[in-house]
Amino acid sequence: MDRETVIRAQAGDQEAFTRLAGGLTPTFLSTAHRILRDIFLAEDATQRAMLNIWRGLPRLREPDRFEAWSYRLLVRACYSEGRRTRHWAPAIGLLAPDQSGTPDPASAVVDRDELERAFRRLSLDHRAVVVLRHYRHLSMDEISNALGIPVGTAASRLHYAMRELRAAVEADARPAAGRVIS
Amino acid sequence: MTRGYGSFIDAIETWLDGAPGEEDAESVLARIVAELDVTSQRHNPWPDWLRLDSSAVMGFGLGAVATLTATLIGIQLIGGTGVGGPTPMPPSPSVAFPSPTPRLVDFFPECPPYSPRDSVGTIPAALSERGLIGLPPVGSSPSAPEVGRLVDCWPVNGGRVPYLGMVRLYADGRLIWNYYFGEGNSRSTGHIEQRLTPEGVELLRGLDDIAEKDPLRLREWLPSTAWEDRTIRPYVPARYGACLIANDGTGTAGSDLDRTLTEKLEMLPPEVAELLQIREPVPRDAYGDPFDCLGLTTAQARQLDAALRESALDQDEWRNRYLLEYHLDLDGDGPGTTTISIWFEPVFPDGVIGCSSCG
Numbered sequence: 148m149d150r151e152t153v154i155r156a157q158a159g160d161q162e163a164f165t166r167l168a169g170g171l172t173p174t175f176l177s178t179a180h181r182i183l184r185d186i187f188l189a190e191d192a193t194q195r196a197m198l199n200i201w202r203g204l205p206r207l208r209e210p211d212r213f214e215a216w217s218y219r220l221l222v223r224a225c226y227s228e229g230r231r232t233r234h235w236a237p238a239i240g241l242l243a244p245d246q247s248g249t250p251d252p253a254s255a256v257v258d259r260d261e262l263e264r265a266f267r268r269l270s271l272d273h274r275a276v277v278v279l280r281h282y283r284h285l286s287m288d289e290i291s292n293a294l295g296i297p298v299g300t301a302a303s304r305l306h307y308a309m310r311e312l313r314a315a316v317e318a319d320a321r322p323a324a325g326r327v328i329s
Numbered sequence: 330m331t332r333g334y335g336s337f338i339d340a341i342e343t344w345l346d347g348a349p350g351e352e353d354a355e356s357v358l359a360r361i362v363a364e365l366d367v368t369s370q371r372h373n374p375w376p377d378w379l380r381l382d383s384s385a386v387m388g389f390g391l392g393a394v395a396t397l398t399a400t401l402i403g404i405q406l407i408g409g410t411g412v413g414g415p416t417p418m419p420p421s422p423s424v425a426f427p428s429p430t431p432r433l434v435d436f437f438p439e440c441p442p443y444s445p446r447d448s449v450g451t452i453p454a455a456l457s458e459r460g461l462i463g464l465p466p467v468g469s470s471p472s473a474p475e476v477g478r479l480v481d482c483w484p485v486n487g488g489r490v491p492y493l494g495m496v497r498l499y500a501d502g503r504l505i506w507n508y509y510f511g512e513g514n515s516r517s518t519g520h521i522e523q524r525l526t527p528e529g530v531e532l533l534r535g536l537d538d539i540a541e542k543d544p545l546r547l548r549e550w551l552p553s554t555a556w557e558d559r560t561i562r563p564y565v566p567a568r569y570g571a572c573l574i575a576n577d578g579t580g581t582a583g584s585d586l587d588r589t590l591t592e593k594l595e596m597l598p599p600e601v602a603e604l605l606q607i608r609e610p611v612p613r614d615a616y617g618d619p620f621d622c623l624g625l626t627t628a629q630a631r632q633l634d635a636a637l638r639e640s641a642l643d644q645d646e647w648r649n650r651y652l653l654e655y656h657l658d659l660d661g662d663g664p665g666t667t668t669i670s671i672w673f674e675p676v677f678p679d680g681v682i683g684c685s686s687c688g
Contacts, residue, residue, distance in 0.1 A: 158484065172358045181345050190356075205684060262344045281338065282345040313337060 153210040164204075168197055174283075175221050179228075181278045184267055188228045196224040218285075218293035222275045229271040265315035273308035280305055456545075460507060460519025461563040462685075463653025463673055464630055471567040471627065472522055477501050477678030480530065483539045494518070496544055499678055502530055502557055505564045506544045507683075509651060517651035517685070520675050522564035529555030566675035569630040570611040570622035570682040573597075575669050590621040596659055596669040598640040604633050611674075612681050622674060622682055630673060637671065652685040 155163035180189035291298040477499035485494040494508040575588040608623035642655035654672035674682040
């Protein structure tokens, strides 16, 4: 993110902020959707994060850390949206496969439904770290900064998240004879 | 046979890559922009007596708006600078003023962004902490009148750190400003008040160059007839804001936590929270509301300050050079700890507070 634009937005330059928001929104929306697995919640989380960025910008003392800081607000917004719906979340139906008619390279290992189901069983903390690592391809240092947790904690969360994901997929796969994933 | 861990990660990444979402980004951005506009109107800087958002005074409000609009049009016709000049004219929450170009930030419409520079500006040593920081000495007389109409405001212009202070100009001639300086903006002049004549007010309102309007430069070029009193005095408000924020204790950017006012009050010692329970929120100026502020009289502010000291909350010497702040670590210390901070802000004559903790 352009440091100059961040500084201008901090000073109240609405054009600079609009430029920042325009650059962040698509990424935020897709990241939030991958964490929350619900496009409406993802939209709300993105909006909440962008508003918090706008409100919090003057307090950001290090413009160079804008990106990590903004991700932190996004993940926090995802947590808030996730918490808001926790009590009825189990009743949500599974998302339909994205492209049921086209060949899916992942289906050789597990199909999308199984991954979807397994991912939904993860806590939001664990989902966030998986998405930041395997979708945004952030380093553990960057994840640590984005989530505001020590690197060791981030690594440990990722480890346990992947283990849970793997175990959940295996458990789902077990009754289906012949499907072996590990 | 078992598949390798790498294949599983590949599958996760492929699955994550396949999720939709980007196509809605435009509509989300539009909603954010719309929400920002609404947010801006919540921070209407007009004093209470000019706010027309109560249904009980709606009829009176409409009449007042019509009268006000006619008056302003008259001023513009006569003087040529009324409505078209730099006077902030934010929309009332319930009665929209005509605005040909919708703006994201209506609550601070006339403060232009300022360009960063390579070096931090210098401040005469004599100005350091000459203004109000925290609460004034007992017996200080508050600035009068208590209410004033803001006619212009602009950021001080002098350094690479974005927020270096703000200048506020009121119709009654009061010029209230503060200036942060030093490493990490760790020093402050405190809030300072000077007084201009009507001529001085018009001179500044007609000037777009904020470098020329820097309070440190005004003494050099403003004619003596523009000054009613150019003595540097602390701005002593009639009211204060007690501001609260919760963060995760790292003290770094992005450490602020999203907590409701009720949650923040519950984090405070009961004897402190009790003093804040029935207080009304105070609106803030350009900086939105990453924290909550509650309005206090001078006596209430002193009572709260005493309660905070008696509750043995911590203070940070570095931060107390530019604001009076207390904080409490709720569950140990170090990163990840939730910290509640409370500090005092002066309420300006237009009924809003600034942000001493910003920058």
